[in-house]
Amino acid sequence: MTDSAHPTKAVTVIAPGRQGLMSSMRDLIEYRDLFVFWIWRSVKIRYAQSALGIGWAIVQPLFSTIVFTIIFGNLAKINSDGLPYAAFSFAALLPWTFFANSVTESTGSLIQNANMISKIYFPRIILPLGAMVAKLLDFAIAMVVMIAMICWYRIVPGIQILALPFLILLMFTTSAGVGILLTAMAIQFRDIKYGINFALQLLMYAAPVVYPLSKVPEKYHLVYALNPMVGVIEGFRSCLLNSRPLPWELILIGGVTSTLLLLFSIHYFHTKERLFADVA
Amino acid sequence: MTKPLISVENLSKAYRIGAKEDIPDTLASAAKTWLKSPFKNFKKLSRLNTFEGTDTRNIHWALKDVSFKVQEGEVIGIIGHNGAGKSTLLKILSRITQPTKGRAVIQGRISSLLEVGTGFHPELSGRENIYMNGTILGMKKVEIDRNFDDIVDFSGIGKFLDTPIKRYSSGMKVRLAFSIAAYLEPEILVIDEVLAVGDQEFQNKCLGKMQDVAKSGRTVLFVSHNMAAVESLCTRGILLKNGSIALSGRVADVTTEYLKPKGSGNLDQTARFKSEDTLIRDIQLLNSNNEPTDAIATGSDICFSIKLQSDHPLSNLTLRIVLTTDNGIRVCNCNSRIETNQLFDVKQSAAVEARLTRQRLAPGKYLVAVGVFHHGEELQNVDPAFTFEILASDIFGTGLLPSSRKAVYLPECEWIFPGLPISSN
CATH class of the missing domain: 2.70.50.60 (abc- transporter (atp binding component) like domain)
Structure with missing residues (x-):
């Protein structure tokens, strides 16, 4: 066999307690190829043996949009900041669907692969993170539908569309913050797994998905914005539909909570990581 | 003496074992128990991995104060009866679970094989699963690329390479899994009884591969119940009993000790x-x-x-x-x-x-x-x-004794030589 390309010997210390942050980072870099293959595997197997395949990525937000347009737009006549209700709700469902699906996928990732966890070592965070990154593909496909819709309604996005990549980043960090925390908890408390879909359904009403931000009294906006998805959703509407100027103050508040949540989640996951095999 | 590659000091691992539940005896107390059970379950679940304030009767030490050192190039056989702590030891050394006490220092890249085919997905093709499983085992993509043809050759899956493995026979799956593992190139290899896979022909192939690995100067920790394999592969043996090391030393001594019947001493004249x-x-x-x-x-x-x-x-x-x-x-x-x-x-x-x-x-x-x-x-x-x-006795009546280590069964065999027939007795 050929000699391996590892001139410096890695030293591994196994002891009770948390692994050092540096050595965790080193492991993560060491296993980067696994990360790439895991994302790819998640994408590949999700729609295996299904006729519609990746089309499912469009079906979910599209049909929600249709139902919302009929119920909230036509029957309840909720105001949509002067925009066509379909475009108004689709622009919100775009980030929300990613958030809900990636959190669900991430939460199930460790439980579904509990067998792997008890048989081999690898940085555990690869599983939830990979599942979430894989969901970005669905997001990208739904984005194409969004663009088609913008063209259909002849909406001209404003200059604020340049902030979109930043909003997507905020959408991802928020999802990762919630997802990683719940994943680490779900392996020990299966209640999380059972409750998550229900909770996400209810949480949708805690963000301006079916109604506009203007329905929420002004004085509560700053508290409301502690939910990072508020800034993300209103930001998406502003960027894509030119509904209003970019709500910087909401995005900023959301950015702070989102970052703090993500840091806390990573810390929590890292603390619990080495116990997963015992509780899985 | 060079620095040991693996140095294990007082490694211990405790598991919580289920204590007996209080069974309610009246309807009222049953209702109370039922209402309280979510809180109790929560407490139980959150204590799955901590040990503070626990009754010592509810703690089982799967591994207790295990210490040993492994030098470069040694092939160590770890043996013991079921529940002796072999798997726990391997799981700690492979970093799957953490020890409750003690520490281990490992110099070099370590790979562990507690199972073959970890991470295989039935919907993925053979080719895709080679990359998936390989990276889970800690290989880099370039390493897999380099060994890809050899892995495919060794597994013998040939033309099914791009077929989803759910269409494979179980034998093919196992062969593919072992072949990937066979091309791991770590400095230290930890193996748990993965030899008992596939048909006889493939098992021999695997054993041959293991022998190559052992002879190539790689450091190997090998857990097995197959004493013949341990004796032929290992340079040193460690016998675990109830979570502690009972004997560590020459392979022959350790396997003999392992096979000693429980309870009775061998001094007894009769079996x-x-x-x-x-x-x-x-x-x-x-x-x-x-x-x-x-x-x-x-x-x-x-x-x-x-x-x-x-x-x-x-x-x-x-x-x-x-x-x-x-x-x-x-x-x-x-x-x-x-x-x-x-x-x-x-x-x-x-x-x-x-x-x-x-x-x-x-x-x-x-x-x-x-x-x-x-x-x-x-x-x-x-x-x-x-x-x-x-x-040994002269069962053939020839004055010659059958040899002890060549085989287990000495059948009556009739030999016919050119010219004249001779009966075996």
Whole structure:
């Protein structure tokens, strides 16, 4: 066999307690190829043996949009900041669907692969993170539908569309913050797994998905914005539909909570990581 | 002396074991228990991995104060009966679970194989699973690229490379899985009984590969129940008993100690198993003159005298006697029901004799296991009950003795040479 390309010997210390942050980072870099293959595997197997395949990525937000347009737009006549209700709700469902699906996928990732966890070592965070990154593909496909819709309604996005990549980043960090925390908890408390879909359904009403931000009294906006998805959703509407100027103050508040949540989640996951095999 | 590659100091691992629940005895207390149970469950779940304030009776030490050092190039066989802590030790060294106490320092890249085919997904093709499983094992993509053709060759899956593996036979899956593992190139390899896979031909191929790895100067920790494999592969043995090291040293010494029957010392002149409180009270080895013994010559009768006792009547029983060589090869499986088409009863006590007439076992040490079954359900299995020895004797009547280590069975064989026929006896 050929000699391996590892001139410096890695030293591994196994002891009770948390692994050092540096050595965790080193492991993560060491296993980067696994990360790439895991994302790819998640994408590949999700729609295996299904006729519609990746089309499912469009079906979910599209049909929600249709139902919302009929119920909230036509029957309840909720105001949509002067925009066509379909475009108004689709622009919100775009980030929300990613958030809900990636959190669900991430939460199930460790439980579904509990067998792997008890048989081999690898940085555990690869599983939830990979599942979430894989969901970005669905997001990208739904984005194409969004663009088609913008063209259909002849909406001209404003200059604020340049902030979109930043909003997507905020959408991802928020999802990762919630997802990683719940994943680490779900392996020990299966209640999380059972409750998550229900909770996400209810949480949708805690963000301006079916109604506009203007329905929420002004004085509560700053508290409301502690939910990072508020800034993300209103930001998406502003960027894509030119509904209003970019709500910087909401995005900023959301950015702070989102970052703090993500840091806390990573810390929590890292603390619990080495116990997963015992509780899985 | 160079620095050891693996140095383990006082490694211990505790697990929480389920304590008995309080069973409610009234409807009111049942309702109370039911209402309180979510909180109790929550407390129980969150304490799954902590040990503060726990009654020591509820803690099981799967591993206790294990210390050893491994030098570069050593091939260590870790053996022990079920529950001795072998898997726990491997899991800690492979960083799957963390120790409760103690530490281990490992110099170099370590790979562990507690199972083959981890991460395989049925929907992915053979090619895709090679990359998936390889990276999970810690290989880099470039390493897999480099060995890809060899892996495919070794597994023999050939034209099915791009077929989803859910269409593979289970043998093909296992072969593919082992082939990927065979091309791991770590400095230290930790293996748990992955040899027992595939058909005989493939097993031999695997054993050959393992031997190559062992001889290539790689450091290997090998857990197995197969003493023949341990003896042929390992340079040193570690015997675990109840979570602690019982013996560490030359492989031959360690395997001998492992195969020593439980309970009785070997000083006893006769081979015997005795017990006070179980169904099988006594098993004794008798020679052709019905005298207790622990050594019998090749070619003569072996008689097992088994005494059973039970405080309630048992009916329709089957006895099974299994003989195994001291390096783990199963020689025979004598089943009273199949061989006689009869079942037997135990009123209070019963004595059963099993006679192997003119047995033709090769000289060497053998282990006896005796089990009692009731309609296929095991009531008791004493495994091993004791060991005995088959002594070399001139069974062919030629004045020449059969050799002890070449094979287990010495059949009557008729040889015909060119010209004149000769009978074996």
